[in-house]
Amino acid sequence: MDNGRIKSVLVVGGGTAGWLAACHLARKLHPSDPQGVRVTLVESPDIPTIGVGEGTVPAIRNSLQYLGISETEFIRHCEATFKQSIRFDGWMAAPDHSYHHVFDYPRRDPVDVTPYWLLGGEEQSYAQWVGIQAGICDAGLGPKQMTQPEYAGVANYAYHLDAGKFAELLTRHATEKLGVEHLKANVREVKLAANGDIEALDTDRLGELRADLFIDCTGFNSMLLGKALGVEFIDRSDVLLADHALAVQVPYPEPDSPIPSQTIATARSAGWIWDIGLVTRRGTGYVYSSNHIDHDAAELELRDYLRQSLGDRVDDLACRRIPMQVGYRERFWFRNCAAIGLSQGFVEPLEATGLLMFDATARMLAEQFPASRDLMPLLSERFNRRVQFAWERVIDFIKLHYCISDRDDTAFWRDNRDPAGIPESLQENLALWRHQVPSEYDFSSKLEIFNLENYLYVLYGMNYGTAIEPLAYRYRDSALAAKAVQRTQAVVEEARANLLPHRELIEKIHRYGLQPV
Incomplete structure (x- = not known):
C-alpha cells in the first residue's frame, strides 16, 4: 500500500461464495484498469466444495444481470430451472395442508386485498387470493414466454441450479470477463503482522501470497477470520434447532x-x-x-x-x-479481513438463505469498498452492524415457519413453540399481528432480507389468526377487492393458455436461447 491506498484483494476459497465475492469485487474495482484494484482468488485443488445450495431467490437475477452473465448461458451451463415458489407441505397439523410462498408481490392495486381475505376470503388459499403465481405453479408452467428477453417474465422468479456448475460458470466469467486472477494452492499458515493484520498466506505451491485486504471464503473452517484472527462464533442453535x-x-x-x-x-x-x-x-x-x-x-x-x-x-x-454450524461470527469484517459465505455464518436453507446472504453481503462489501487502509475501521464497523442486523432478521423469518405451526406430534415441533427459543423481536411482531395486518412500517430498514410480502405468505399460508374484525369499518372497498380478485383469476386462466409447461420452456431455451437484453 502506498500511503494506505488499497491495491490488492485476495479471496481465499472458491465455490459459490468465493466466486460470487470475486465477481462482485471485480465488477466494482476494475482489476484490468491500471488505476483499479487487483482481485485474486486462491483455492485449494484438494478440498471439494459442499455444493448443496441449489435454490435461490429473485435477487440472484439482478446480480447475474448486473455482473453481465447471459441468462441463456447460465441456464444451459448450470442445469438451471425456474423457481417461482417454495411450497410447504405438512407444516400444519391438518391432513394434506399445503401452501405457497410465491415471489410475486400480493396484489395492492387498485386496493390491498389482504384484509378482505381475512374478512371472508378464506375459501381460497391466501396465495391464490392475492396473485396469479400459485396458479401458475400448480399448473406446472414456467414464469416466462420464449418471446420475452433475458431476465424478464410474466411472473417474478428465481432459479434452481447445480451449485458446482454455477461455481464453474462464475469462475470462467470472473477470469475471462472481469479480470480476476485465479490461483490454486493449499494455505498452510496465516501470518500476522505486528499490528494484528493479516500480512501473508503461506501456501504449499506458491509460497507467500500477500494482499491489502483478504476475503475469507474458507467455509465452516473460517481459517482467516475465525482461526487466525480469533473472531468468535455466535451459536444460534437455541433458536433454530436443525443442526x-x-x-x-x-x-x-x-x-x-x-x-x-x-x-x-x-x-x-x-x-x-x-x-x-x-x-x-x-x-x-x-x-x-x-x-x-x-x-x-x-x-x-x-x-x-x-x-x-x-x-x-x-x-x-x-x-x-x-x-451445520447454526449462527454467525461476532464480526464479519475485522482488521483487513472480511468473511463471505459459510465462514461468515449459516442458518438452515429453508428460504434459500445461503446464496441470498452470500450474494447480498458480497455486493455490499464491493459497493462500500474502502479506498485506503485508514477507512477500514469505520467501514468495517458499519458493515458489521448491517450484516448482523441482516442475519438476525433472517433468523426471525426462519423461526416464524416453526413457531406458528400447530403440529403437536413430536417433541421437535413442540420445542419450536417454546417462547424461550423465539427471538424477542419476532415475539413482539407476532403479538401485534394478532390484532392488525402487518404493514411496511413493520419493515422500515432497507437492510431487511425478508420483507412484508414474505411474512404475509407464510403467516396466512399457515392460517395465522389476525383478528381484524374490530377494524372492519376501515375496509370499505369490498366490491373493489372482489373485482380485483376476479381479475386475478382471469389472468391465471390467460397464463394457463399462454405459458409453456416448465420442462418444455427449459428445453426450448436450451435449443433456441433467449433474446439478449
Missing part, C-alpha cells in the same frame, strides 16, 4: 418427467425435506435436529419419502451427511 442435513441426488422416474417450478419443502418429524427439480435430476435432502432424531432414523425418513416416487431404486442412492 444436520442429509443430501442425495435423485434421478427422475422418466427422462421427460415434469419439473416443478417450486422448491417442495415437506415437514417431517424432526425437520423438513427439500426437493428441487433440475433438468436431469432432483436435488433432495433432509434438514433435521440430531437432538430430536438419530442419524440413522433421519436417513430412513428421507429414503421413505423418496421411495414414494422411486420405489426400491432409492436403496442404491448414496446419502451424504453434513453437520
